[in-house]
Amino acid sequence: MPGITVRKARRDDVEAIVRMLVDDQLGATRDSADDLEPYLRAFEAIDADPQQLLVVATSNDEPVATLQLAILPGLARRGALRGQIEAVRVRSDHRSAELGGDLVQWAVDECRRRGCALMQLTSDTSRTAAHRFYERLGFVASHTGFKLHL
Numbered sequence: 001m002p003g004i005t006v007r008k009a010r011r012d013d014v015e016a017i018v019r020m021l022v023d024d025q026l027g028a029t030r031d032s033a034d035d036l037e038p039y040l041r042a043f044e045a046i047d048a049d050p051q052q053l054l055v056v057a058t059s060n061d062e063p064v065a066t067l068q069l070a071i072l073p074g075l076a077r078r079g080a081l082r083g084q085i086e087a088v089r090v091r092s093d094h095r096s097a098e099l100g101g102d103l104v105q106w107a108v109d110e111c112r113r114r115g116c117a118l119m120q121l122t123s124d125t126s127r128t129a130a131h132r133f134y135e136r137l138g139f140v141a142s143h144t145g146f147k148l149h150l
Contacts, residue, residue: 013066077117
């Protein structure tokens with residue numbers, strides 16, 4: 001990623017991250033940059049948990065992409081760790097430049113470094129372009145996900 005650095009997100013990155021969440025077909029319906037307080041509380045919880053990693057890809061130290069990586073211990077697969085990728089977003093003026101793929105590959109490498117046996121993610125069924133993106137990166141649509149809104 002020439003000119004791009006991946007680093008752990010900082011509290012002062014939260015607004016830029018939220019703006020990336022909002023600048024999305026689904027995020028626009030459920031997120032808002034008008035009140036950052038709930039996002040800052042969430043950031044504090046993520047930042048305090050060693051099994052969670054919120055990262056930004058930066059250009060000139062300005063966030064242009066983000067993702068959250070959770071390391072999940074489990075009993076299945078002989079006690080294997082798995083990496084869970086969430087909220088992959090690339091700022092609109094940096095899309096179509098392979099940055100998203102490079103950032104996901106960074107997460108794959110980080111999961112390998114941490115000893116994960118596999119990686120997983122969910123993607124809304126309406127995001128057909130995102131599905132093609134993940135398949136190009138080697139992910140396989142092998143399971144059906146379910147959610148229950150509380």
